[in-house]
Amino acid sequence: MIHSLKMVLAVLSNQLDAAVGEVSENNIAPFVAIRQTTELMKLVMGAIAQLKRGSDKPDENRRVLENLLATLRQMAKDERFAMDGxxxxxxxxxxxxxxxxxxxxxxIAGARMGSEVR
Structure with missing residues (x-):
């Protein structure tokens, strides 16, 4: 599971690099992307740290992943609400x-654990 989350982290890192490359004086979008990608990376890194401290048991891995997804889903819900502002x-x-x-x-969770994490 740690390896899989590291792959997600690598994708986020590439997105961060791309956003930094688009920074200009007249465009705020890259700054929003940088801030958001950094926040997402912190959450994924936190999950990786929890998994490293854990016992690598399927139930524990599933719990960490479910907590991460719950946090991300709440963020997405808040962001959808903010789209009306x-x-x-x-x-x-x-x-x-x-x-x-x-x-x-x-x-990655579905490939690793089946469809149990939703």
């Missing part, structure tokens, strides 16, 4: 990054 463009960018990360984690 005056910062809708930023919220949409945040939501897309979070939803993409959820999909990546669900894909």
């Amino acid at each position: 005056r910062n809708a463009a930023a919220a949409l960018l945040q939501y897309r990054a979070t939803a993409s990360t959820i999909a990546q984690i669900e894909a």
Whole structure:
């Protein structure tokens, strides 16, 4: 599971590199992407640290993954709500990054654990 989350972290790292490359004075989108990607990376790294401290038992791994996904889903829900506000463009960018990360984690979790983590 740790290896799988490291792959998600690598994808997020590449997204961060791409966002940094797009920074310009006239475009706020890369700054939103950088902030959001950094937050997502912190959450994934936290899950990796929990897994490393754990006993590598399937139930424990599933619990860590379920907690990570619950946090990400709540973030996505909050971001969708924020899309109705005056910062809708930023919220949409945040939501897309979070939803993409959820999909990546669900894909690796599904491949690793079956469809139990949803």
